[in-house]
Amino acid sequence: MPTVHRLRPVWAGVPAAGGTPVQLGLDEIGTPLSDVTFVVVDLETTGGTPAENGITEIGAVKVRGGQVLGEFQTLVDPGGPVPPFIQVLTGITTSMLVDAPPIEQVLPSFLEFAAGAVLVAHNAPFDVGFLRAAAARCGHAWPGPRVVDTVRLARRVVTRDEAPNHKLGTLAALFHAEVTPNHRALDDARATVDVLHALLDRLGPLGVTHLEDLATATDPVPAEVRRKRTLADGLPDAPGVYLFRGPGEEVLYVGTSTTSLRKRVRSYFTSAEKRGRILEMVRIATRVDPVVCATPLEARVRELRLIAEHAPRYNRRSRFPERMPWVRLTSEPYPRLSVVRDVREEDGAAYIGPFPSQSGAQLAVEALQESFAIRQCTRRLPLLPPAGASACALADMGRCGAPCTGGQDAPSYGAVVDRVRSAMHADPAPVVAVHAERIETLAAQQRFEEAATVRDRLGAFLRGAARAQRVGPLAACSEVVAAQRAEDGGWEIVLVRHGRLAATARVDRVTDPRPTIATLRATAEHVPAPVAPTSAAHPEETDLVLDWLERPGVRIVDVVGTWALPVRTALGNVDPAAAIAAHGTRVRGEVQEAPARPHLRVVMSRTA
Template sequence: MRSSLHRLRPVWVGDPVPGPGATPGAGGPAPVQLALDEIGTPLSEVTFVVVDLETTGGTPAECGITEIGAVKVRGGEVLGEFQTLVDPGGPVPPFIQVLTGITSSMLVGAPPVEEVLPSFLEFARGSVLVAHNAPFDVGFLRAAAARTGHPWPGYRVVDTVRLARRVVTRDEAPNHKLGTLAALFGARVTPNHRALEDARATVDVLHALLGRLGPLGVTHLEDLATATDPVPQEVRRKRTLADGLPDAPGVYLFRGPNEEVLYVGTSTTSLRTRVRSYFTSSEKRGRIQEMVRIAERVDPVVCATPLEARVRELRLIAEHSPRYNRRSRFPERMPWVRLTSEPYPRLSVVREVRDEPGAAYIGPFGSQSSAQLALEALHESFPVRQCTRRLPLVATPGASACALADMGRCGAPCVGGQDATGYAAVTDRVRSAMLGDPAPVVGAHAERIDALVAQQRYEEAATVRDRLGAFLRGAARAQRVGPVARCAEVVAARRSDDGGWEIVLVRHGRLAATARVDRATDPRPTIATLRATAEHVPVPVPPAAAAHPEEADLVLDWLERPGVRIVDVVGVWALPVRTALGDVEPAAAIAAHAAAVAGHDVASAEVALRPSADGTTPVDLARAVADAPGVMPRTA
């Protein structure tokens, strides 16, 4: 197994989040000494090679190099210098001779770039290249490497012009030319358009610029890569919050005053890299920039696997409801559509799944409006009652039927128009569509959309389409999660990139434990340990899982990924052949047919086939669900 504490033992998703100053035996993990690559490379330990070129012109494809000068420095100390004239393969233009003082006669006998370049590449090996107007100098060097057949090492490059634009104002200097900056900072060498002298001057300019960037939070090489981003100083200074974060997958919590959890995020690769991105120009969300300004600390939670990191994020968001997170904060608000278990069942939107013999559920839905659309789709497809009161087995004398009975959309059991047996036949069809084959719902909506499009009633056709999409999404989710929610335990494993194994233990759809073993370790003892010590999970009421709905989706996505091996299943994990998961092709056919009929009116076609409120079209839905791995397709 891995050597760090968080990966030496199995990592339980239910473990508490360690607070600041956690010590061994105090409920938190033992402290782990971080390696240098986990905390970044201080600028004082970076080896820079400051380079300057003189050329015969400004275009690498047409001009040649006449002189290379470079200075290698680290921690303010000069480690070496490199200087040579170069035969450009042609005469030096007169104005270049005047500018640099390098004449054609001076280059007679000078080595060509084919001989010089290998020596320079060796001199700069393993260093960070620095140049004033770096695209010019690096562009010539790359072109020379390509022309002579030498592979370009892919150096990190720092441009002192861009750094100067970040910290030197127009009040201090009229421009950012090398000579102007050298005079401003009191460089020991005056630039004179000769390569080595200009490189020496650039060294002094570089050190002065780094001195100004330090108070802005640019203290490590990783910071320097984004030092020229247009980031407010109060945000850039917060970069130190990422110092010391591990280079491992996990969850991070931004904390503000009074230990308030402001934001919870996740990284499946490197916590340090992900958190640092919040202090660069790549972060453009206004509310997150506001959050960073008031954050005081970042707490990391290292996870054994990327799946655990995503699950921990969901659970911590649900636990703390951070004000700057917008998703997954209130899983208890996700509604379901229920077919009740009373003598004359009806459909309703509810907040939880209860243990009611004979009841049927689909969902959960992302919003109340989506659940209402799904309910309307069922009402549109079956003549089931829509009144909300509980009906007795025998109709009450004097009761009156509603308008739906006159329209033929309800059998009117409230007035004795339909007995319990006849009504049960209707509700059995509803239950079958919810829990199994949705073909009756799809067929009814296909006919309705066909009729509306033929009448050019595109807005109404779009509403019918949205109802069908909402129903299929809710039914597919319940039919997919329900089987794994009924399984007492599922153990699965997947090869990791390093040849080891990611091991996952799921109980009733909830991630109960996860661990990671290396390629040299037999995973079976770890699996036995997980099964013996994993989180106890109470039995839920299917199709609801014993977890956040999004957690169940994450777990299933992982279990259905190519390469995942099912080690053991306690229970039955199976799907009927005919379900909403595999029978969505008609939805795509509906959308295609509507587009074909409406093709004479482009604007109307766009209305009829516009995405629903969540951005999904019937075609998107059909493709997404039909392509879901591990799903048995519908047979004829």
């Protein structure tokens, strides 16, 4: 059976370069290396392949804070003879293993010895590979511990000028290890302990002072970036927003974490961050300011607002929501479609959007113009046409009723406008039908590029209409209160006014949420009613709020106003392919046509 020996402590701390034990100056983030339990292991085997060879000896040393806590050493019967060259190399002969326990008896004891510790080995893939293979043969689940390879650490900090290679014997001599490795498991493990401490001493000035740092200590992170990891010192382990600031206090970058600000910011100083512009930002940054948030939704919303406020040069998000275009159906005597930058309060006008780009809004306009005989000229037409007015080519093509010349009176043109308004605000089926037929014709003629253009035009219209139809009802509500169960059994409470997050809070599982809701309603941000169909917030903020409200498990506590949607809307047909497929189903008679006046599906309604 394996034997475990308790030895007197060897290290009082991590040794400095001169060998004197010292206490490293560690910050308070993560798990300091002085608190980590390492099990340094070494194996002797009958060969180099786990599938074909067996283990002949296991030696391990358990250390924490520079002190040896215990050792594990045993010979192992590999189930066969030891090759002669292995006998010469290790001094372990076949006769020495006759009475040794097999791996089936040894492995459980070793796994118990190493439980909860970080496994360390020199050329760890070799040793861990044999241990994993042995566990599989014995029917034991591999516990999957963290593994540190001292070879990889050495490659990071030991140059060729200091040592010709990174073999254990070479490194032990370089660092003046107390034990000389001799191809026996326990002695080699003891030597690896000294090498590990020396390597950690060198890695400390590079910012590797915590267990979390070891995962990326061997990554090719520039030294000036890794040194900046101290910017994460003291950041809270909570959701929120972080602001990287430059030498002049300017905001360089705004980011968010829905779980832990500390862990998210620390990732910028590891190889997990591969974006060149962000690495450039980290080199410039001098400070990170945290903004702790009550809920993950608040964190995402605050991020959007801070980006809009500061316009950081290293953020690539939409910085100018006021520039997002809309498609407007004007309120003229003979209305027309146009692309505008803002929404005005005017009777008879209709809007869809906002769109992410001018080109997207223009595609939506073209989709409506292709579907309805609405005029495309840009001048304002009087109710009565002037004498001598002439029609454009669209009238000759049957694409316009020519109200400019009196060819179409106001009531008949108004009927066309009503159909356009219905497609924008309620049922997009007429637009889908026209485009589906056009795509089918082009595809039959193998004009696939033109068909793709028609598809994109339809998709732009559907997305813009769906956004307006989704946002408008929420924006019209003066207040919505909702709650969702948190992972700890408490509640995340959200208060929304006109589509803008006005307040949020979190209560634990033993606290009645109703007083907190009352407090939020009394102290939340006052939000004036916006011009319909816009919300009182950045469009992306309202999208975030709606995504949260529509999650499974979110409970609507109260609504002031009416939150309702038409039964037939563009919301279910944002994907043009799906919309076209649904249109084909209706054409075959499997679904009845929409009523002339769409019914409303009321989510909740209450008058303040």
